Amino acid sequence: xxxxxxxxxxxxxxxxxxxxxxxxxxxxxxxxxxxxxxxxxxxxxxxxxxxxxxxxxxxxxxxxxxxxxxxxxxxxxxxxxxxxxxxxxxxxxxxxxxxxxxxxxxxxxxxxxxxxxxxxxxxxxxxxxxxxxxxxxxxxxxxxxxxxxxxxxxxxxxxxxxxxxxxxxxxxxxxxxxxxxxxxxxxxxxxxxxxxxxxxxxxxxxxxxxxxxxxxxxxxxxxxxxxxxxxxxxxxxxxxxxxxxxxxxxxxxxxxxxxxxxxxxxxxxxxxxxxxxxxxxxxxxxxxxxxxxxxxxxxxxxxxxxxxxxxxxxxxxxxxxxxxxxxxxxxxxxxxxxxxxxxxxxxxxxxxxxxxxxxxxxxxxxxxxxxxxxxxxxxxxxxxxxxxxxxxxxxxxxxxxxxxxxxxxxxxxxxxxxxxxxxxxxxxxxx
Ligand code: HAM
Numbered sequence: 001x002x003x004x005x006x007x008x009x010x011x012x013x014x015x016x017x018x019x020x021x022x023x024x025x026x027x028x029x030x031x032x033x034x035x036x037x038x039x040x041x042x043x044x045x046x047x048x049x050x051x052x053x054x055x056x057x058x059x060x061x062x063x064x065x066x067x068x069x070x071x072x073x074x075x076x077x078x079x080x081x082x083x084x085x086x087x088x089x090x091x092x093x094x095x096x097x098x099x100x101x102x103x104x105x106x107x108x109x110x111x112x113x114x115x116x117x118x119x120x121x122x123x124x125x126x127x128x129x130x131x132x133x134x135x136x137x138x139x140x141x142x143x144x145x146x147x148x149x150x151x152x153x154x155x156x157x158x159x160x161x162x163x164x165x166x167x168x169x170x171x172x173x174x175x176x177x178x179x180x181x182x183x184x185x186x187x188x189x190x191x192x193x194x195x196x197x198x199x200x201x202x203x204x205x206x207x208x209x210x211x212x213x214x215x216x217x218x219x220x221x222x223x224x225x226x227x228x229x230x231x232x233x234x235x236x237x238x239x240x241x242x243x244x245x246x247x248x249x250x251x252x253x254x255x256x257x258x259x260x261x262x263x264x265x266x267x268x269x270x271x272x273x274x275x276x277x278x279x280x281x282x283x284x285x286x287x288x289x290x291x292x293x294x295x296x297x298x299x300x301x302x303x304x305x306x307x308x309x310x311x312x313x314x315x316x317x318x319x320x321x322x323x324x325x326x327x328x329x330x331x332x333x334x335x336x337x338x339x340x341x342x343x344x345x346x347x348x349x350x351x352x353x354x355x356x357x358x359x360x361x362x363x364x365x366x367x368x369x370x371x372x373x374x375x376x377x378x379x380x381x382x383x384x385x386x387x388x389x390x391x392x393x394x395x396x397x398x399x400x401x402x403x404x405x406x407x408x409x410x411x412x413x414x415x416x417x418x419x420x421x422x423x424x425x426x427x428x429x430x431x
Contacts, residue, residue: 006122007116007122008113008114008121008122008123009121009122009123010123014322015321016311018320018321018322018323019314019320019321020307020311022320023127023154023307023320024107024127026150026153026154027105027107027127027150027154029153030146030149030150030153031105031129031146031150033149034103034142034146036103036129037104037105038104038105038106038107039089039104039105039106040106040108041079041082041085041086041088041089042079042085043078043079043108043109043111044076044077044078044079045076045077045085045088046074046075046076046077047075047076047077048075049077049084049085049088050065050077050080050081050084052292052293053083053084053087053259053260053261053289053292053293054080054081054084054259054260054261055201055261056200057201057204057260058201058258058259058260059258060080060081060112060258060259063113064080064112064113064114065077065078065111065112066078066080066111066113078111079110079111080111080112081110081126081128081259081304082106082108082110082126082128082130082304083128083130083259083286083289083300083302084293086106086130086302087130087132087286087289087290087293087295087300088293090102090104090132090290090295090298091290091293091294095132096133096295096296096298099133100133101132101133101134102131102132102133103129103130103131104129104130104131104132105127105128105129105130106126106127106128106130107125107126107128107307108125108126109123109124110123110125110126111123112124117276117277118274118276118312119274119276119277119306119309119312121308124306124307125307125308126304126306126307127305128283128302128303128304128305129143129146129302129303129304130301130302131300131301131302132290132298132299132300133298133299133300134299134301135287135299137234137235137237137238138237138241139301140234140238140264140265140301141237141241141242141245143283143301143302143303144161144163144238144242144247144249144267145242145245147161147267147281147283147303148161148247150305151269151271155314155315155317156269156271156310156313156314157271157273157314157315158270158272158273158313159269159270159271159280159313160248160250160269160270161247161248161249161250161267161268161269162250162251162255162267162268162269162270163238163239163252163265163266163267164223164224164251164252164253164254164255164256164265164266164267165223165224165231165232165234165235165264165265166203166223166256166257166262166263166264166265166266166284167223167226167227167228167231167263167264168228168230168231168263168264168287169288170230170231171223171226171227172223174226175221175223176202176203178221178226179202179205179206180198180199182205182217182219182221183195183198183202183217184198186216186217189212189213189216190205190208190216190217191208191210191212191213193208193210194208194210194213201260203256205217205220206220206222206254206255206256207254207255207256207258222253222254223253224251225253231264234264234265235264235265238265249267252268255267255268257282257284261286261288261289261292262284262285262286263285263286263288264284264285264287265285265301266282266283266284267283267284267303268281271309271313273312273313274309274312277309279306279309280305280309280310280313281303281304281305281306281309282303282304283302283303283304284301284302284303285299285300286300286302287299323353324353324373324374324376325353325354325355325370325373325375325376326352326354326375326376326416327344327347327352327353327354327355327375327377327378328354328355328356328366328369328370328373328375328377328378328379329344329357329378329379329381330356330357330363330366330367330370330378330379331356331357331381331382332363332380332381333360333382333383335383336382336383336385336386337358339381339386339408340356340381341356341358343356343379343381343408344356346411347412349412350412350413350415352415352416355370355373355375357369363380366378367394370396371396375396376395376397377394377395377396377419378394378396379391379392379393379406380392380393381408385405385408388405389407389408390406390407390408391405391407393405393406393419395422395423397423398423398427400427402422402423403422403425404422406418406419406422
């Protein structure tokens with residue numbers, strides 16, 4: 001009996017993994033321009049890290065975590081996101097004593113036991129960035145600029161950054177109360193989940209997906225109308241800075257995010273190709289989280305993008321497809337196969353991507369294989385070639401054999417130069 005993979009846990013097969021590698025390279029290059037360095041944190045943490053940071057009444061903590069008892073009786077959880085772990089590491093290693101501002105990025109798998117559908121898995125991967133140690137509006141703008149540059153570099157179709165402010169400890173409690181009172185007045189029209197969470201987490205009213213609930217809360221008060229003066233000023237500065245840089249963002253006063261640690265600036269990225277799960281990324285400011293995890297009173301801001309969703313919404317282009325071989329060596333006969341192995345080894349060691357076959361295949365079938373693999377040149381090794389120590393070469397792009405044979409003793413760089421030279425020579429026409 002075959003053993004299937006676990007529901008919501010997917011393999012990334014070779015034709016798709018080329019996209020993953022390209023995304024990872026692109027991310028590493030872009031975040032380096034902004035001065036981020038990599039942090040690698042464990043996949044397993046103590047459960048209380050997530051309940052204390054993400055929030056007891058969030059969907060993630062209430063019902064989506066993979067939590068299990070370790071043999072010593074402690075409760076452990078597969079990380080559902082990266083921010084909590086990064087902040088835990090920051091506090092544990094007192095990173096503030098090394099540098100006043102930490103700019104960290106990470107890549108890796110996260111786990112949430114959600115209902116799987118297109119773009120929604122139980123194991124998914126994120127690339128995330130976190131800046132700890134700055135509370136000024138300029139750093140909020142910088143993070144959104146980085147996000148914008150990344151989306152452009154990653155060639156995400158129809159990407160749109162939505163922005164909101166969630167207020168802070170000074171202004172949110174009163175707003176929360178106003179929203180709760182609104183929800184209470186409309187309790188009969190709310191879905192079961194929202195009605196149940198009204199007391200403890202009324203903000204979730206705003207991003208409920210149930211149509212009747214959405215209708216009932218269409219006129220609900222929004223945080224933007226309730227910001228205190230410092231929060232309003234902070235948000236206005238962020239928006240002015242982004243406008244000055246020409247980065248388009250859309251205000252979304254109903255965006256609340258699914259994690260409780262956010263204050264002030266929050267944002268999400270929506271894109272094409274995702275169906276119901278249209279957020280490729282999200283983030284925001286989380287001043288207070290470092291302190292809540294028993295660290296210094298350091299502000300924080302960051303975001304994460306989901307790699308599976310980026311793969312679904314990125315443009316298709318050659319750089320993100322698996323590479324094709326430069327050379328395909330086609331031997332004809334046993335002696336030729338031995339020589340072909342020697343040639344392939346020499347040229348691979350010289351940095352060329354070389355494929356070869358063995359097992360006495362016909363020239364026709366080897367040509368078909370080379371064509372399928374997308375090889376640029378096929379080097380034919382037959383009895384004549386072995387005797388003359390020179391190879392017949394077929395240029396697969398121009399679909400012709402070169403008029404001259406190529407010396408099989410050439411080094412990798414000399415071979416590459418010779419092939420390029422031959423490919424650039426005009427085709428001879430015989431009358
Ligand atoms: P989040 O919005 O929960 O934020 O997740 C960020 C992204 O991870 C989502 O936009 C989505 O692309 C991807 N994602 C989340 N859940 C799934 C899933 N079940 N399947 C596939 N992709 C998924 C956070 O995680 C915050 N830690 C972001 C952050 C960093 N805020 C500040 N710093």
